[in-house]
Amino acid sequence: MPKFESQRKVAHTPEQMFDLVADVERYPQFLPLCEALTIRTRRERDGKELLVADMTVGYKAIRETFTSQVLLNREAREIDVQYIDGPFKYLNNKWTFVADGETGCAVHFFIDYEFKSRILGALMGSMFDRAFRMFSEAFEARAKHIYG
Numbered sequence: 001m002p003k004f005e006s007q008r009k010v011a012h013t014p015e016q017m018f019d020l021v022a023d024v025e026r027y028p029q030f031l032p033l034c035e036a037l038t039i040r041t042r043r044e045r046d047g048k049e050l051l052v053a054d055m056t057v058g059y060k061a062i063r064e065t066f067t068s069q070v071l072l073n074r075e076a077r078e079i080d081v082q083y084i085d086g087p088f089k090y091l092n093n094k095w096t097f098v099a100d101g102e103t104g105c106a107v108h109f110f111i112d113y114e115f116k117s118r119i120l121g122a123l124m125g126s127m128f129d130r131a132f133r134m135f136s137e138a139f140e141a142r143a144k145h146i147y148g
Contacts, residue, residue, distance in 0.1 A: 007108045013104075025039065030142045038054045040053060052067065064120070067083075078095065
């Protein structure tokens, strides 16, 4: 079952990085493989924001859409993503943003997933693995573009 984890230090505040990652509607503009993202619902729950979103990913002629629940916990500076429906057997994703000095932070990214279909896993798995490795860089580049 593929997993990927990274921790990177950036020259932006935890709040800035949280806001950037929480802005899921903009993912198709800069995130590898992400072709579309639609928010189905958005509501407040226990001081946190809860989204249900459909994300379409593609590589060459393959397109898949999956639905996830995204829990935005601004106070804890955490974003938890739980898989609901689509081509995966499961998918768990978590972001954590921890202050590192006065203006920087450490961004921790973790994802664990498995495709339902072994064929799809074989076709998309290695590309997903490379894409997840590029996610941190894509978010850092986006932060630099937005925050300078």
